[in-house]
Amino acid sequence: MSSFSALKILPSHPIAGEYRRHSTPFHAAPASRLLRSSGANYLSSTSSVTAAGRPVRVLSANVVSNEKQIGSALAAITSKEALDLYEDMVLGRSFEDMCAQMYYRGKMFGFVHLYNGQEAVSTGFIRLLTARDTVVSTYRDHVHALSKGVPARAVMAELFGKATGCCRGQGGSMHMFSREHNLIGGFAFIGEGIPVATGAAFSSKYRREVLKENCDDVTIAFFGDGTCNNGQFFECLNMAALWKLPIVFVVENNLWAIGMSHFRATSDPEIWKKGPPFGIPGVHVDGMDVLKVREVAKDAVARARRGDGPTLVECETYRFRGHSLADPDELRNPDEKARYSSRDPIATLKKYVLEHNLVSESELKAIDKKIDELVEEAVEFADSSPAPPRSQLLENVFADPKGFGIGPDGKYRCEDPGFTQGTAQV
Amino acid sequence: MLSFAGRKVLCGKFSASVLGKAFERIPRATYPSTRNYSSSLKEMTVRDALNTALDEEMSADPKVFLMGEEVGEYQGAYKISKGLLDKYGPERVIDTPITEAGFTGIGVGAAYYGLRPIVEFMTFNFSMQAIDHIINSAAKSNYMSAGQISVPIVFRGPNGAAAGVGAQHSQCYAAWYASCPGLKVLSPYSSEDARGLLKAAIRDPDPVVFLENEILYGESFPVSAEVLDSSFSIPIGKAKIERGGKDVTITAFSKMVGYSLQAAEILAKDGISAEVINLRSIRPLDRATINASVRKTNRLVTVEEGFPQHGVGAEICASVVEESFEYLDAPVERIAGADVPMPYAPNLERLAVPQVEDIVRAAKRACYRLVPKSAAA
Structure with missing residues (x-):
């Protein structure tokens, strides 16, 4: 893959319906322009214009780096890998469904953003990573945490506060951290996590080049289509390319930023094309197909690990629920929702692995059962766990609690025996 | 005499700076003319104090690196990082593009992984473009992660009113950052402060906002052998009594410490003995030292360049009212910048920031040597 190449790995059935649906003149450039300006190294590509005269997104299947056919690559997964992918996706789905139930029962509060429908992205990328690799997420972070290996009970208990x-209980739904699993947030503002992720990638390079440590850790920054109109995204594409940082920018393009359609929000809806102008390969992949995501992820992660720099991957996906559990979700067209439901990534994987005789129906059923029990157990664990003690209020504000300053007795307040009992005045 | 020497150093160092022009307008009176020290002490500019502190800490710990605009090849917009690129190379003295939000977030992310970044803002005014990362990504992470992610990072650069650069480039951020839990906010006055506090900030495991003052950079201060020792550091959270006194307490930080010392000198001629407290640390605030002083003098004047409302002075007043109310013999006097964006015209600009005579008048009012404001109104 040359550093300026751009790839597209898309489903065989067009997502062109998204374009057709909108009648505003803004949302798509003529297909010919897309082809010309993308700077892409297409092996095969097709384009068409809809009956309404509305241009369709350039579609090209079966294109990956090194002229490798995607189909042949897909068959290469083992039964074990297939089971791992399936289990992780089912865990993500079941966990989030349970979150909705618990939210409506008042067990969790505030903003809760569920990941249903996007599982192929989290699973496709994160299951390839090592424990040392870093994941930086957004407010829609539960499933990224689960894929990275944070136990479901710990995530559920966090959500229960x-x-x-x-x-x-100090982070909450939008701020999941696990040092052990190298999950470093949980950033609730749009674009905020990208520089921090870029900094994590910077630290890998610094360790290798300045501290002379043996470090080839990779960072993955997940964010949505709405973020790609935010300055921090572009600032970090620039610096990540400039300094050749080991990072993969993964756009989970679910087409909607709350109620703002992607096509109403951005001048050129093809996000993957924003990579090549910075010298970063841009890849567009069907985010409803975990195997396709995984193929792209392999290349992008390997490229970062080799020290060849960042990759921008746009995953075309869809969230099956509203923006958050407080979102009435009235703006999205039912036809659009139905179309994406029919491409449910879990059903797609299930069909694939059964057709290819990678696993048996009973093995999948066993996983479903196992996950059901795991999620039930997580809820029971969370529900029966104690609320944080009063003493916890003042802990962890500073790594060095002398930051609380000096008390009237001239000693550091943190040295007051009542300090963490909730009785000290701060 | 001394002030003249200080000024020469400043101008000499700044001849290449785009901002050099601004300094020609600084009234000479801003340099304290009163300084008593033994001739055995060495002198050092604040700029050199910061430079040597950076140098020594980078030398001591390879995880320490400096990033920001013009810190490398340009040797720093204010030459604070002079010579560091040659010594430590471009991997550790990193010239960034002009993207405050981006590079500040990158610094924070690197700190999550145990590196010790020093992020230089060309001036603290530009930190507003990165304030999300200072507050949300740096200050809150240790708490949100329940102590899993500490953020050992220093955000530093010149803060406060400059000269002739207008409203967007002249502002004090002490109160802004000091209101946020999870941050430590330091503001040095002298070369001793600059060295000791910067070293403490770099070694600290938490995010530190380090507010320098460009007008002080070129000023020389006496420094002892202890201060010059590479192990020197000043504890965070402790104020320094710069000048002892018994009649009135004056609290100040950064450039205003110099003004307050000048005011104390003038007050002494009128028989008023003023105690000048150099806060050094805005957060945590050394309430104990302030209150002990007020309990002794029974009078308080707070001085800062920032805006009055919800300012550092307001917090000090609250602390004294809460802890030492019965000791006060006069209303607290609060000297702050005018409650307006900084004007450009030199005469208006002078009116918008505290002057030595403002401090003198306030102290006299507190000591009932002038009619109090309330009575005059």
């Missing part, structure tokens, strides 16, 4: 949560 319990002391046994992965952040002892």
Whole structure:
């Protein structure tokens, strides 16, 4: 893959319907322009114009780097890998469904953003990573945490605001951290996580080049289509390319930023094309197909690990629920939702692995059962866990609690025996 | 005499700076003319104090690196990083594009992984483009992660009113950052402060906002052998009594410490003995030292360049009212910048920031040597 190449790996059935649906003149450039300006190294590409005269997104299947056919690559997964992918996706789905139930029962509160429908992206990327690799997520972070290996009970307990949560109830739904799993947030503002992720990638390079440590860790930054109109995205594409940082920018393009259609928000809806102008390969992949995502992820992660720099991957996906559990979700067209439901990534994978005799129906059923029990157990654990003690309020504000300053007795307040009992005045 | 020497150093160092022009307008009176020290002490500019502190900490710990605009090849917009690129190379003295949000976030991400970045803002005004990362990504992470992610990072650069650069480039951020839990906010006055506090900030495991002052950069201060020792550092959270006194307490930080010392000198001629407290640390605030002083003098004047409302002075007043109310013999006097964006015209600009005579008048009012404001109104 040359550093200026751009790839497209898309489903065989067009997503062109998205374009057709909108009648505003803004949302898509003529297909010929897309082809000309993309700077892409297409092996095969097709384009068409809809009956309405509305241009369709350039579609090209079966294109990956090194002129490798995607089909042949897909057959290469083992039964074990297939089961791992399936289990992770089912876990993500079941966990989020349970979150909705628990939210409506008042067990969790505030903003809760569910990941249903996008599982192929989290699973496709994160299951390829090592424990040392870093994931930086957004407010829609539960499933990224699960894929990275944070135990479901720790995530659920965090959502319940319990002391046994992965952040002892101090983070919450939008701020999942696990040092052990190298999940470093959980950033609730649009674009905020990207520079921090870029900094994590910078630290890998610094360790290798300045501290002379043996470090080839890779960072993955997940964010959505709405973020790609934010300055921090572009600032970091620039610096990541400039300094050749080991990072993969993964856009989970679910087409909607709350109620703002991607096509109403951005001048050129093809996000993957924003990579090549910075010298970063841009890849467009069907984010409803975990195997395709995984193929792209392999290349992008390997490229970062080799020290060849960042990759921008746009995953075309869809969220099956509203923006958050508080979103009435009235703006999205039912036809659009139905179309994407029919491409449910879990059903797609299931069909594939059964057709290719990679696993048996009973093995999948066993996984479904196992996950059901796991999620039930997570809820029971979270529900029966204690709330954080009063003493916890003042802990962790500073790594060095002398930051609380000096008390009237001239000693550091943190040295007051009542300090973490909730009785000290701060 | 001394002030003249200080000024020469400043101008000499700045001849190449785009901002050099601004300094020609600084009234000479801003340099304290009163300084008593033994001739055995060495002198050092604040600029050199910061430069040597950076140098020594980078030398001591390879995880320490400096990033920001013009810190490398240009040797720093204010020459604070002079010579560091040659010594430590471009991997550790990193010239960034002009993208405050981006590079500040990158610094924070690197700190998550145990590196010790020093992020230089060309001036603190530009930190507003990165304030999300200072507050949300740096200050809150240790708490949100329940102590899993500490953020050992220093955000530093010149803060406060400059000269002749207008409203967007002249502002004090002490109160802004000091209101945020999870941050430590330091503001040095002298070369001793600059060295000791910067070293402490770099070694600290938490995010530190380090507010320098460009007008002080070229000023020389006496420094002892202890201060010059590479192990020197000043504890975060402790104020320094710059000048002892018994009649009135004056609290100040950064450039205003110099003004307050000048005011104290003038007050002494009128028989008023003023105690000048150099806060050094805005957060945590050394309430104990402030209150102990007020309990002794029974009078308080707070001085800062920033805006009055919800300012550092307001917080000090609250602390004294809460802890030492019965000791006060006069209303607290609060000297702050005018409650307006900084004007450009030199005469208006002078009116918009505290002057030595403002401090003198306030102290006299507090000591009932002038009619109090409330009575005059």
